[in-house]
Amino acid sequence: MIPAVRRLLRQPSAVRFAVLLLLVAACGVLLLVVPRPDPSDLPRLAGRLGPYAPVAAVLGGALLLVALVPRTFVTLASGAIFGPLEGAGYALGAALIAAAIGFTVGRLLGREFVAERVRGRLARLDGWFARQSVFGVITVRLLPIAGFGLVSYGYGTTGARILPFLAGSVIAAAPTAFGYAALGAAVTSPGDVNWYAAAPSALGLIASVVLIRRWWRAERQRRAAATVAS
Template sequence: MIPAVRRLLRQPSAVRFAGLLLLLAILTPVALLAPRPELSELPERADQLGGYAPMAAIVGGALLLVALVPRTFVTLASGAIFGAWEGAAYALGAALLAAALGFAVGRLLGREFVAERVRGRLARLDGWFARQSVLGVITVRLLPISGFGMVSYGYGTTGARLLPFLAGSVIASAPTAFGYAAVGAAVTTSGDVNWFAAAPAGLGVIASAVLVHRWWRAERRRPTPT
């Protein structure tokens, strides 16, 4: 693996960036068109894995996310297999791993190309990403601009720091993880939706609105570089 990475790093930055664009161009239609199993079928399949099911859910969920499969499906599936609370926890583990993988691929394939060519407003935008705190990452994650995997790849091409990005990604994912996992659990159980487990999603909507509003006000107050 390491020799392959070294060979890749020896390629010109433009070649690596073109490879990133090609990867995204392939993954996007595949993620949209690939068939997905019914949620009701998943618990039986997971039973065949025994004690490896949680690890398979985290790793498999992460790979699906970096393959640009919507996080909604991954979280619903996790809830359908493990229930609301465990499903949410494993879905968040998958989100953390996927954020790290997507960021690493974006940094490896696209950062050098972007850093060499950003000018003017794009350079200021890149600097903004480099200065971002956890709150800034949370705000961007909550904005309806793109899917989870695509945002992870994009962040890797910027000057953003890894740890705030990972922390912000997980925090921003938490409310909907509990909500969708509760819905997924309801699909494979005879009971109704566990609204107690889904409550963080409602609180997350309120918190998201507050965070976006605070971020917007802070950006408007920030002096424009000359």
């Protein structure tokens, strides 16, 4: 496997970018044709794994996210297996690993191709990604533009830095992780669910409104400054 990866990384940037597009397309096709398991059946599977169940949940959840499975399903399943609090924690661990994998794959396969071809407004957009802080990543993550895995691949093709990207990805995923994990736990143990655990899910909507408003104000100030300078 490793020699094949090394040969791939030595290929021209256009070939690597084509491989990235094929990889994303293949994940999308599999997502459509492979049936998803019933979350209520998952606790029995976790019981067979015993003490290895948390590790399997984190690593398996990360692979599912990389394969473009929606984070909502992964978090619901984690909550159904482990309960609202532990399930949310394991789902966030999976999100962190998946974000790192997706970013790295996008960086290795697509960054050089994109950097060689961005011009004009696209170049300014790429520069914006390169200057992004954790706050900027949170803003993009909370916008309903694409799934978790696809955004991770896309970020890797930009000039973004990996540490702010990972931190922003986890922070943005945290509010809804507790809510979806609580809903997942309701599938298997409705009497044991602490519904206050679902409250953080509302923070996602509130945070989105606040972030969009702050971005819009910053954009207006930038345009006003550009107008004065010209």
